[in-house]
Amino acid sequence: MEEASRDEFEMFSTLPRDCISLIFSLTSPRDLCSLATLSSVFRSMADLDELWEQFLPPNYQDILSRASTPVHFSSIKDLFFRLCDPILVDDGQKTIAVEKTSGKVCCMLSAKQVKFFNDRSFRKFGRVCEYLPVPESRFMNAARLVDPSFFDFQAMLTSAELSNNTTYVIYLVYKLNTTTYFDWKEGTCILDSLPMTTVELCESNSSPDNNYCCLVSVEDIHQACETEEEMEIINTYLPSEITSRDGETVYYPKKRQDGHWMEVALGEFFNGNEKDTILVHLTAFDTSHIDTLLIEGIEFRAKIL
Template identity: 35%
Template structure:
């Protein structure tokens, strides 16, 4: 939003509540920028009415599902509450989910804890174990001990999310130093809407794979093209790779979907690798759903 600079530019003649109302029609990012332009904007940007508009309409209902509801709702101001929800995800629904806001826009973000996911064989101690990690936002994380059938799925209803928003789902995990079975093995990720597959893609959990591929020697057959090699090269070009987050966990995008206004659809987010080779060493924190393009 382009605004002339150079001190108070006549806005001081307007009532503060009028300026506050105008700010509330912009975005959290624009309101913060405009508050640096003129003192009239700065003063109006502190109004609860501005930040009440930026908070989700159902924020009280969501916060009431948290053990810290009383403390959060007693925040000094709506602006303070807004940024607390941006910077410190809150646990809701008995710790099975976390909720936060995307700072620039105020859009809703959720993470589904590993305990709320469908993880095949997760209740069999031979294949998975449940552990507690101080760096995880949830009480438990799922550690893969040894499986050949890897399948992790989570569900969320679109009505929980912000309307008219393009979302992406991410598996949030880490790899143990002793992890194996993921170095060069692709994993299939998919998004389904109301039981209909909307997107499918190949991803790699090993975040060092791109560097390793730089040293991979591709066999060459004299006189003919190796069709398998060509197919694998095309797969790599279209594949998704994991990356490190600001909280030091890893994430890989499972897919994206658009939430329409008034939409009530069940979104299924899955990761699957069911080939015969054995895999170990992945620790799953959960699946995060947030606006597409916003890094963590």
């Protein structure tokens, strides 16, 4: 079997370079890096600019022209891996990155790209939030909600900013400080005692999807339990993963990889080939226990299966 595999590999290696290049073009960035380790011929071909250019967004030159600081690169492959780390664009109000295993575009809106309200009629009464510099933020400012006990916000992004034919998950990136995580009473839904928000997600030509998200992680709720009775309630009634509330999806947050911020999914959608506008509308309805809420932004991240 090993000898047959070796013969097949040698036969594949003798193919014309154009044929090998065509086959490589049907792979992914991850596959291409793996193929480069198999032989010197494959390694030289796996570095070709024309192969790596197909993994970049079609509008990558426009993205580079919008970058807040110049992006320097020695080859298209080098550019691809530089874009795997988010770059600031549009005067520092957005970040754009490519997902390293697939090349799918990911985009994050800063808090200044989000419209905040403190009234259900989408009007502002007094100051809704203040913008503060936060050292660990990729943006110049994050938004601190003046009254986190109730707020509304809307965020919009055109689908042309994202990869076609791709499922995206939208995340709220934030920090919070709260002294009481829940105040559960027997006979009521435990979700009603947690800091919850409703999320309406829609594209301009479709009906909205409605979800819920909890702003406190299950792990933090466990750590906040002060009695065995509270721990028993949590273990009995609180799910550890995505669950359902009245037929709607409920998402729970987790720490981001940077270790500084929390993220909670707001919902997901499929981005086809049509030009469209994605609207995210979040309403906080039970956040009276939150003392401080700091929002960095809204991230549109390609879902990797």
